[in-house]
Amino acid sequence: MIDALRGALLLSRLSDEQLERVQRHATRLRLQEGQLLFNQGDPALHFYLVLSGRLRLFRLSVDGAEKVIEIIGPGETFAEALMFLAQARYPVCASALEPVELISFDTRDFAQMLQESVETCFLIMGVLSQRLHGLVQEIENLSLHSASSRFACYLLSRLPPYKLAVELDLRKGIIASRLSIKPETLSRIEKELSTRGIIAVRGSRIHVLNLKGLEEIAALGNPSDPGALVSNGSTPN
Amino acid sequence: MIDALRGALLLSRLSDEQLERVQRHATRLRLQEGQLLFNQGDPALHFYLVLSGRLRLFRLSVDGAEKVIEIIGPGETFAEALMFLAQARYPVCASALEPVELISFDTRDFAQMLQESVETCFLIMGVLSQRLHGLVQEIENLSLHSASSRFACYLLSRLPPYKLAVELDLRKGIIASRLSIKPETLSRIEKELSTRGIIAVRGSRIHVLNLKGLEEIAALGNPSDPGALVSNGSTPN
DNA sequence: CCATCTTTTTGATCTTGATCAAGGTCGACC
DNA sequence: GGTCGACCTTGATCAAGATCAAAAAGATGG
Numbered sequence: 001m002i003d004a005l006r007g008a009l010l011l012s013r014l015s016d017e018q019l020e021r022v023q024r025h026a027t028r029l030r031l032q033e034g035q036l037l038f039n040q041g042d043p044a045l046h047f048y049l050v051l052s053g054r055l056r057l058f059r060l061s062v063d064g065a066e067k068v069i070e071i072i073g074p075g076e077t078f079a080e081a082l083m084f085l086a087q088a089r090y091p092v093c094a095s096a097l098e099p100v101e102l103i104s105f106d107t108r109d110f111a112q113m114l115q116e117s118v119e120t121c122f123l124i125m126g127v128l129s130q131r132l133h134g135l136v137q138e139i140e141n142l143s144l145h146s147a148s149s150r151f152a153c154y155l156l157s158r159l160p161p162y163k164l165a166v167e168l169d170l171r172k173g174i175i176a177s178r179l180s181i182k183p184e185t186l187s188r189i190e191k192e193l194s195t196r197g198i199i200a201v202r203g204s205r206i207h208v209l210n211l212k213g214l215e216e217i218a219a220l221g222n223p224s225d226p227g228a229l230v231s232n233g234s235t236p237n
Numbered sequence: 238m239i240d241a242l243r244g245a246l247l248l249s250r251l252s253d254e255q256l257e258r259v260q261r262h263a264t265r266l267r268l269q270e271g272q273l274l275f276n277q278g279d280p281a282l283h284f285y286l287v288l289s290g291r292l293r294l295f296r297l298s299v300d301g302a303e304k305v306i307e308i309i310g311p312g313e314t315f316a317e318a319l320m321f322l323a324q325a326r327y328p329v330c331a332s333a334l335e336p337v338e339l340i341s342f343d344t345r346d347f348a349q350m351l352q353e354s355v356e357t358c359f360l361i362m363g364v365l366s367q368r369l370h371g372l373v374q375e376i377e378n379l380s381l382h383s384a385s386s387r388f389a390c391y392l393l394s395r396l397p398p399y400k401l402a403v404e405l406d407l408r409k410g411i412i413a414s415r416l417s418i419k420p421e422t423l424s425r426i427e428k429e430l431s432t433r434g435i436i437a438v439r440g441s442r443i444h445v446l447n448l449k450g451l452e453e454i455a456a457l458g459n460p461s462d463p464g465a466l467v468s469n470g471s472t473p474n
Numbered sequence: 475c476c477a478t479c480t481t482t483t484t485g486a487t488c489t490t491g492a493t494c495a496a497g498g499t500c501g502a503c504c
Numbered sequence: 505g506g507t508c509g510a511c512c513t514t515g516a517t518c519a520a521g522a523t524c525a526a527a528a529a530g531a532t533g534g
Contacts, residue, residue, distance in 0.1 A: 059373065059376075059377040061382070067376070067377055067380040081365065083362075083366075085367065091370045111359075116355075118351075118358060122348075125365065126322055129318040129319060132318050132369060133318075135376065138376055140296040142376065144296070171510095171511075180380040181491085183513090184512090184513075383520075383521095409481075420481085420483090421482090421484085421521090424482065424483050424484080425483085425484085428484090477534085479532080480529100481529080481531090484527075485527095486525090487523085488521105488522080488524095489521090490519100491519095491521105493516100493517080494515105494516090494517085495514105495517105497512105498512080498513070498514090499511080500510090500512095501508105501511100502508085502509090503506105503508085504505105
């Protein structure tokens with residue numbers, strides 16, 4: 001197991017001795033497809049590292065509607081942030097999209113050990129910071145961009161470098177929820193982009209025929225993020 | 238200034254010596270109403286503690302639309318999370334809603350000093366964790382709840398304990414943007430709740446006439462989320 | 475107190491995306 | 505190979521909210 005642990009970013013700065021200690025309280029576990037790991041509201045006693053397979057983190061509303069917040073894949077950790085709250089409870093549900101292997105860490109133990117590794121604290125804070133940024137971006141997407149724009153963004157983000165085709169290796173319904181779109185609407189958007197000659201849908205494989213066009217759609221009311229903004233120069237400090 | 242610093246949660250665990258050091262690289266500054274503190278995309282060299290007045294953090298999209306992400310008031314810090322990223326840039330714009338006094342900290346220096354205070358690291362991680370949770374909640378609100386529901390939620394969250402009236406001490410337009418609603422729509426929602434006898438609008442003061450009713454609207458497709466943790470320590474009941 | 479500017483409200487209309495209800499498609503399994 | 509069930513697509517309709525334009529209500533300053 002130590003090998004698996006070495007691979008995780010969050011643990012990369014620990015000494016052998018520390019890793020050893022972490023490992024003592026870590027458990028390997030396995031989920032079948034569809035199995036729930038934890039429920040929104042459960043006391044957060046563990047955090048996790050995914051070894052193989054993917055999970056989805058989602059929010060449930062009272063009326064049963066669900067919204068996929070994040071897809072977690074191999075090498076990624078999740079729910080670490082809760083380690084630093086007193087009576088933490090998971091703010092989302094987690095369930096396996098496919099057979100999953102993961103390692104579960106005891107938050108108490110880990111936090112204990114953390115006190116001896118400021119370096120690891122910094123790693124964690126970096127991770128949290130990025131995640132924060134990601135969520136802000138997401139909020140902007142939801143507030144300021146159309147469904148098609150979000151889908152276009154998604155496609156672009158999944159496009160392998162130098163390639164013009166993506167394998168959408170998730171059920172459409174999951175992608176839809178991730179993008180806060182209804183499956184029907186997602187279907188129609190695909191079709192529309194298709195008839196406009198911007199993409200070609202071949203099963204779950206999507207070919208981008210007109211990259212410029214797709215980028216344009218993605219940018220409809222979208223941030224071209226890298227500081228393309230007019231700075232009005234009056235920045236104190 | 239030291240006094241002001243002592244008040245900030247994030248600095249509460251520092252030794253006198255550390256606080257002294259922090260202070261040496263801290264600058265007090267003042268903004269007039271409407272003045273921009275930093276722009277989305279600017280290199281994040283400082284983080285801030287608000288002494289008085291409020292700011293709004295908002296995202297700008299290319300077409301100029303803006304979305305208020307957060308309102309920051311006295312005693313709160315912001316942009317600390319960026320301290321832990323290599324080439325961090327502010328992910329939002331910050332501007333003063335009214336005359337503001339704040340203290341600016343040098344992120345480099347602070348991070349340096351942080352390495353000697355794991356305790357403070359833990360505080361920060363706790364803060365980031367809560368903020369993360371807040372954003373997840375927000376995403377759920379946007380994806381799963383109606384505009385009226387979000388407004389009802391907002392009212393409830395601003396209701397002082399044991400009281401049934403709120404002073405909306407922000408321009409309606411700002412509140413609207415915060416809730417991702419157009420001002421016109423917000424206006425209509427107020428009116429509708431008014432005619433339904435659920436609230437009474439008297440200028441910027443809103444009286445809640447039917448608390449149950451308001452809660453019901455807030456919960457339409459809403460998270461049961463019993464532990465609505467508001468950083469502001471105002472636990473109803 | 476008036477002139478002007480900004481913010482808020484109101485009214486009419488339009489658009490996006492949701493909803494509801496069938497059909498299709500595909501893969502798993504007998 | 506046929507049946508079942510899950511998923512995806514399509515069509516018709518609906519509703520929430522956006523947009524546009526204009527009037528009303530506050531502020532602000534002379």
